[in-house]
Amino acid sequence: MAGEKQRTVKVIKEKRTVSEEVKANIKHYNKMKKLIKDALKEGPKTIPEIAKATELPAHEATYYVMSMRKYGDVVTGEIDDMDEYFYYHLNQKN
Amino acid sequence: MENEVLSYDALVIGGGIAGEETALNLAKMDYKVLLVEKELSIGGKMILLSKVFPTLDCAACITTPKVSETARHPNITIFTGSEVKGVEKKGERNFEARILRQPRYVKEDACTGCQECEPVCPVVVKDQYQFNLVGRKAVFVPFSIANPRIAAIDIENCSLCGACERACPADAIDFSQEPEEKTYQFKSVVVATGYKLFDPIKMPRYGYGKYKNIITSMQMERELAPTRPFNTILRPGDGKMPDNLAYVLCTGSRDHTVGNPICSQVCCMYSIKQAQLLMGALPMADVTIYYLHIRSFGKGFNEFYETAKGMGVEFVKGKIGKISEKENGNLVLRYDDIETGQVKEVEHDMVVLSVGILANDEIGQVFKTQKLEFDDYRYVKQIDELKRPAMTNIEGVFVAGAASGPMDIPDSILSAGSASSEAASYLALTE
Ligand code: SF4
Ligand code: SF4
Numbered sequence: 251m252a253g254e255k256q257r258t259v260k261v262i263k264e265k266r267t268v269s270e271e272v273k274a275n276i277k278h279y280n281k282m283k284k285l286i287k288d289a290l291k292e293g294p295k296t297i298p299e300i301a302k303a304t305e306l307p308a309h310e311a312t313y314y315v316m317s318m319r320k321y322g323d324v325v326t327g328e329i330d331d332m333d334e335y336f337y338y339h340l341n342q343k344n
Numbered sequence: 345m346e347n348e349v350l351s352y353d354a355l356v357i358g359g360g361i362a363g364e365e366t367a368l369n370l371a372k373m374d375y376k377v378l379l380v381e382k383e384l385s386i387g388g389k390m391i392l393l394s395k396v397f398p399t400l401d402c403a404a405c406i407t408t409p410k411v412s413e414t415a416r417h418p419n420i421t422i423f424t425g426s427e428v429k430g431v432e433k434k435g436e437r438n439f440e441a442r443i444l445r446q447p448r449y450v451k452e453d454a455c456t457g458c459q460e461c462e463p464v465c466p467v468v469v470k471d472q473y474q475f476n477l478v479g480r481k482a483v484f485v486p487f488s489i490a491n492p493r494i495a496a497i498d499i500e501n502c503s504l505c506g507a508c509e510r511a512c513p514a515d516a517i518d519f520s521q522e523p524e525e526k527t528y529q530f531k532s533v534v535v536a537t538g539y540k541l542f543d544p545i546k547m548p549r550y551g552y553g554k555y556k557n558i559i560t561s562m563q564m565e566r567e568l569a570p571t572r573p574f575n576t577i578l579r580p581g582d583g584k585m586p587d588n589l590a591y592v593l594c595t596g597s598r599d600h601t602v603g604n605p606i607c608s609q610v611c612c613m614y615s616i617k618q619a620q621l622l623m624g625a626l627p628m629a630d631v632t633i634y635y636l637h638i639r640s641f642g643k644g645f646n647e648f649y650e651t652a653k654g655m656g657v658e659f660v661k662g663k664i665g666k667i668s669e670k671e672n673g674n675l676v677l678r679y680d681d682i683e684t685g686q687v688k689e690v691e692h693d694m695v696v697l698s699v700g701i702l703a704n705d706e707i708g709q710v711f712k713t714q715k716l717e718f719d720d721y722r723y724v725k726q727i728d729e730l731k732r733p734a735m736t737n738i739e740g741v742f743v744a745g746a747a748s749g750p751m752d753i754p755d756s757i758l759s760a761g762s763a764s765s766e767a768a769s770y771l772a773l774t775e
Binding site for chain 1: 449462463466467468469477478479480481499500501502503504505506509510517518519520556573574575576578579580581582583584585628673
């Protein structure tokens with residue numbers, strides 16, 4: 251069973267500690283991910299719409315949406331009528 | 345490590361196109377080479393490019409066969425994620441180098457590059473291989489065409505949660521790895537450490553870093569590449585598809601105020617290339633290039649410039665004074681129109697700063713017994729630039745590619761040819 255194997259992470263845990271910054275960064279990413287997911291639950295949105303719904307600055311919304319897209323949480327949809335902004339929606343497979 | 349080789353004919357420092365070419369040439373002459381690269385993959389900056397000028401060939405299609413030939417050659421040993429800490433000349437054809445190998449925390453021979461570790465990792469930090477446009481995990485395969493295509497753990501940002509280790513089907517994660525510093529012997533050394541990109545944060549009047557729709561040319565290169573961070577070309581400030589882009593040439597080149605008075609040689613042409621690619625990717629977009637002079641000196645370059653004009657790229661001879669941002673994220677460029685002598689203002693929705701290249705002078709600290717000499721611009725000094733351009737002031741140490749000055753890809757390959765033949769004739773004297 252995989253769970254019973256000797257895990258090397260134990261070895262490094264004896265030598266290193268995780269910085270507060272790393273912990274805070276994980277919390278922050280999870281918070282952003284949740285905010286964006288909640289905003290998209292109502293339906294596809296463009297980045298300015300996501301920024302408005304989450305109250306995030308638009309450049310942060312871009313960064314997090316694109317990172318979520320990279321890891322399969324979000325997929326790119328159609329472009330709007332003005333050919334300016336794409337709609338992003340939740341990946342139903344997740 | 346068992347059967348580890350501690351002596352080689354040549355140490356090649358830097359695994360970009362010049363280092364690979366040098367290593368391959370020497371290896372084909374049956375010399376044993378150790379290639380040391382500080383990044384997690386060989387391939388240098390070229391492997392991250394979209395296409396190359398003036399042929400518009402796909403950069404990856406040209407560079408990946410060379411990268412894999414280097415990686416597979418039996419006479420070449422490659423250390424990635426490694427640094428040369430010190431080189432001492434002990435005598436003729438006798439160099440000693442201390443090399444530090446950082447652990448990947450992933451067993452190189454077990455990892456299949458399947459990336460199953462990535463989704464389970466809770467950490468997301470900026471992806472340096474996408475020039476911070478998107479995030480990456482703390483455990484990550486550097487980029488899809490990396491060589492070796494093996495995961496690595498960014499230990500500084502790792503939460504030590506162990507999720508990757510549980511998820512890895514190959515049992516490749518190994519947190520017990522430690523940094524290793526060893527001394528190796530060489531008969532010759534080739535410096536192929538390339539260049540650094542100018543950081544436009546040093547020019548506050550352009551607003552890079554503050555105004556989010558201003559990017560560097562390397563960021564645009566990533567946006568254009570098949571392995572790009574977004575689904576298409578987008579403004580990082582709000583995800584808008586731009587339709588009116590500006591290029592600011594000579595950002596950090598030919599500029600005494602930022603300490604780099606020389607021409608970077610590649611910026612005009614890579615900007616013209618990107619402009620052509622943008623016209624293809626965004627057919628409705630307007631692209632304007634603000635320039636001081638277009639230096640299209642190479643074979644086929646002027647024709648390439650004319651093609652861009654024919655495609656509708658606008659060229660404005662103007663010196664940009666200041667860039668400011670409007671509320672909608674658009675950018676106002678204030679510039680001296682050199683043709684009319686007037687100061688003008690114009691609005692664009694995205695700006696690309698065509699950043700110049702700078703010497704990677706850290707290599708200077710590496711040579712201990714005899715100092716490696718630099719030229720006035722901190723590039724490795726060529727002591728006989730006209731007759732033997734690969735020679736440095738240290739006998740047995742040669743220079744290849746952009747470590748000796750700004751140059752494009754074909755010139756880097758030519759320069760590596762020169763460095764490898766100089767190194768080979770130096771080595772031949774031992775036989
Ligand atoms: S470390 Fe394991 S899971 Fe990650 S890429 Fe390598 S083999 Fe796949
Ligand atoms: S141990 Fe580190 S790299 Fe592995 S999943 Fe956890 S945070 Fe990511």
